[in-house]
Amino acid sequence: MSRMIHPLRFTACMRALLLPLSIVAAFVFTGKVGLMFAHGEGYDASGLFPPAGIALACALVYGKRAWPWIFLGSLLLNISTGFSSLSVTILGLAVALGLAGASLLQATIGAWIFRNTIGYPLVLTSGWLVSRFIFSTLAACLVSASLSLGILMAAGRASLETLPFSWLTWYVGDSLGVILALPLTMTLIGEPRILWRSSRLKLWALIGFGLIVLGALTHRVNVWEKEQALAEFRVQSQQIGDLLLYRLTEQEFLVSQLAALMAGTTPISRQEFSRIASNARAHFKASIQAIEWAPRIENSGRTAFELRQQQDFPKFVIQERNATGNPVVAASRSDYLPVSYVEPVSGNEVAVGFDLASNSSRRITIEAARRTAAPVATPPLKLVQERGSQQGLLLVNWVPGGANGPGLTLVVLRLSDFINGVVADSDPHSMVRLVDADAGNAVLHDGFRGTRPGMWTERQFNFGGRHYTLQIAPTTTYLTVHRAWQSWWLLAGGLSLLGMLSISFLLLSAHAVRMEEMVTERTLDLDSARRSAEQASNLLREAVESIAQGFSIYDPDDRLVLCNDAYLDFHGTNRDEMRFGITFEEFSRCTAQSGQYEAAKGRVEEWVAERVEQHRRAGGEVIQQQLANGHWLMILEYRTPSGYIAANHIDITALKMVTEELRQRELYLRAVIDNLPFMFWLKDTDSRFLAVNTHFSDACGLSAPEQMIGRTDLDIWPRALAEQYRADDRKVMEGRSEKSLEEPIETNGRRHWIETFKKPVVADDGKMLGIVGFARDITERKEMEEALAESRERWELAVAGANDGIWDWNPVTGEAYFSPRWKAMLGYADDEISAHFDEWKSRIHPEDAARVMLDLRGHMTGETGNFQCEFRMRCRDGRYKWILSRGRALLDGQGKPVRVTGSSTDTTARHDAEARISDRNEQLNAIFSVSPDGFVSFDRNHRVKYVSPAFLRLTALNEASVVGLGEEEFSKRLRRICLPHASFRGIEHLRHAGDQQVGRELIxxxxxxxxxxxxxxxxxxxxxxxxxxxxxxxxxxxxxDRMKSEFLATAAHELRTPMASIFGFSELLLCQEFDEETRRELVETIHRQSGLITAIVNELLDLARIEARRGKDFMFEPLSLGNLVEVAAGLYKVPPGRNPPLIHAPDVSLHIMADSIKTQQAVTNLISNAYKYSPAGGDVSIRFVTRQEGARALAGIEISDQGIGMTPAQVAHVFERFYRADTSGKIPGTGLGMSIVKEIVEIQNGHVDVQSTLGQGTTVTIWLPLGTLTDDISNPEQAS
Amino acid sequence: MGQKVLIVDDHADIRRLVRLTLGKSYEVFEAEDGVTALETAQRERPAVVVLDVMMPGALDGFQVLKAIKSDPDLKSTKVIMATARGQFEDYKTGKSMGADEYVIKPFSPIRLAGMIKEFVG
Known part of the structure; x- marks a missing residue:
């Protein structure tokens, strides 16, 4: 939007600002002009102060309105004049404010005095009034002069001695200002306008001319006065200049004398220099900052020089100034000019050691001094010892050499000190300014202190080779002392005269104006009266003729005096047939008889009587008559104050038709509005009913709508209510806005709710015509809503504790209510969610939305009794919460939902918990499903609650048959599948069997x-x-476990048997005597059995080792099967009398990957068995065979005997440990051999086959995988 | 000839040991399996049977013991179990089945002779 100010408003603003701006501008401008007549400086009062008059005039004309601007104008004036000689300070500002206040007060008091003595509008038409004006002015002007000077005194800006004079000038200036400026201002803004405006030009011209003459005169006198004053001052300034020049010349002399001294043949010590210099300072009365000696020092002599100087000044060092002006040790240069002798030292310590050659401006001067060999002054500079802001100057003289070597003598001057010392002695009334003309008029000393004196004398002079200008001005004190009064008296007198003149002029001109005015007015009055009478008469005639209506005038005697053609025409006659003077009755009868009027037909006399009566009544009533030609006339008759009867005959035929049509329309309209299903009314702008329908009139307790017409609400409703309605109407019409409200109305003791809608009726041209209203009884709906709201409140109270949020939706409008708790549930503040259903709908999780809306629709269409749905809603932070929403729709008579109200519960926590539980369940189920252990859990009532899959698998029980069983029933059920000797003893038993926590039992x-x-x-x-x-x-x-203990028992048994022989026989041998043969036999038995025990122990150990190592100590290597068997056979000692085993060499060379030693042991065991179990002899033969078994090729060593053989039952036990086919004990053996063979072969991925027939012999085959070097057998890890 | 003693053991060495220990004071019979042992016992009605437990054949020592003890004709026959089964359970079984003594191999032949002498009186 652009922020443009509307042009109209801008102009208005300008106009509003014009007056204040004018006041302020006039104040400042005239004030400045007035000060041109001033007689002094600064705040000193002016000889003529027009602002006083302007202020008084404005206060008089505008009253309070002008105050701020008077104050502001005065303030600006004071600031602009007062601060020219004063720095802007708080005090200065306070003074300016005070003076402005005083001006305002004077203007206000003055205006008050004027109003009370002369009155306003200000009329100065008599000498008496003029004298009151003068006196009022003189009285009012006491205020500002007194107050202002008081303020200046208090602020120290005025002295007591000049007070009477200041007061007088101030007072006179103000008074003259009022006398002159007030009439001038009044000519611009004053009342009575006519008086002031008429004399405006002349007054301005008079005063303007007077002021110019007076100004010129005053100026002349002023110039003369100044000349007088300055003549005296010039003499004085000449003297001051002379003195100053003299003192400066003294310095040149001093420095050159010192140079001569230093250039002499006598070395001058520091003490001598000090003495001489201090004498010189005392002698030359001028204020000298310092007298110095700066020798020229070569860089080579720097250190020696410094050391010498340090005897007097321990910290002496040659210095210079860095960029920031701080002293630093001088940089190395070819030579230096350090200040070494200084008088006085005090106040000049910082100069000691300062190298003058280090500074460029000084160096230029030094060079000049070298050339001229005369005193040379530096341009204005800041001395190194300067702490204040004075300008300094060095006057130097070069010493080319001598007893003290080359160097410089210097006189250092702080110029303000110097000049003040000189001038103060002579004249306190002068201000001195010294300017170095060679340094671009740089000011060396400014005694003017920023002021611009009105005059000064100037003088050029040379000093130290430079050109200077000396300016001397008189001080204020001087001017005050030398003030001349001639011009002031001239001015005051002149102005007074001018004021008197102008007032006299005013007096005269006012009188003249008044006379002139009176004559003009009377003449104009007469002229215009005559003219208007003529005009009126003409107008009347013309008007009467020109109007289309019939018009007539009858005199008080009822005779026709005037009528127009139209009138005659309506009566079926014309001017020729008509005669004036006929009475109304005669004329009416004639017309009636001619059949002109329909109503008179057949009843002429009656009609005439009627008309005459109406005519005489002339009450302005509307009389309608139908003419014979079908036209309708409307007749209006009225009596004029002078007793004449004027009548209008208007042809209203067209109107009649329109009216008829309108009536028809109105009937239609009425039918329409009466049939509206609500109350309807139309009111005019005064809130009078123009039309209502029957609904409304019924509601108002009136029998017909027509009874309402023309009435107002006040006629129908109780006063308070009616006033309220009317106020509403006004609001609607003024605001041109619609209004809709619901309000309760008590009717017949019953409360009704009425919904009202009002709307302004505005014509096409924007004119307000009235107001139209509709209303209907919404009691039923309202009660329903109230009941709802009430129940909602109750509900909210009820569920507030339950942390549920409430929502209430109107599906018709889409509006919805959400309880604060509902919003808080989603993280919103109460005002962050608007009351609309979309707020609810839009927050549903997209995946849930369709389902939720389906449920909601289902409920709203009556499919479900309640709406209940759980879904996710988006929270303020974007997360989703699970919400359980429950609700119910309220249906209207047609079964359409009008409200749906419900609650929302945050079920996120439950959902999370459920998810966790479900997750945990899954995990547990996963664990249970893979766990080999079965679990059965019991609930608190000790009934089976859960059985794991593993339990069902172990017991082959059906889950349904177990779950829900009590402890005892469960125990019974389990017992049914138990073996009787290891049955389940029951849970109760378990509980007592174990410790407190765990009981165990085997079944x-x-x-x-x-x-x-x-x-x-x-x-x-x-x-x-x-x-x-x-x-x-x-x-x-x-x-x-069982096998282990059985093995142990067997092993023990197998050992105990030979042990029994050893133990028994040895005991016998010990206790009994036997013959040698028996004895030998017994010992042999002992020995044999001992051997058996040893063999058993060895084989047990073998077996144990093989089992324990599980092949880890097997050394796999490629073995030739033939070699292996030959070696194994060779290891076996064939029993005496038996043939060695018959080895059938293989057709091809067979190789296996196997442990050589272990495999040999296996083969040896088998060969041994073959011999052992063929006690009757027969060959033991060994063959090599191969076989393909799936993907692998096997090589077999087949060992056959022709021995006792075994039954199939015996073959089944052949690999059991300690099993022996021979039970006679005749065949020695441990029963472990075959076990060892089996272990060795199987560890090497082979297997052992046993074929045996009882009584025929046994064939045992060791099958081992045929291998090459690259075979997987080579990897023992894989092989195992 | 003295009293009859039946030695039942599948190991010839043990039978020989017992026979040697008893010497000539007793009439000694031998059996190397359960069936033979029972037949011999029923035929000879020995005063003492020294009975091994683990033997090949249809009857083991305990079964033989049971049969002897349940045979009214062999009421007076004392049975000494001489076995390599040293577990306490075996000892209990033997005792419960009516064994009069129970010795575990290896046993002292002198003590066994003492036991037999005691039984015979």
Missing amino acids: ELSAPCHRVLEIGLRQSDAETVSQILYFRDVTHETEV
């Missing part, structure tokens, strides 16, 4: 197969689980 199952289960019971502290039974399949472990 054996008969079904589904033989299983040994370990049952454990764990008591649980969990809330839902009282105890857990777990079932572990320990069948294998039990079997291994």
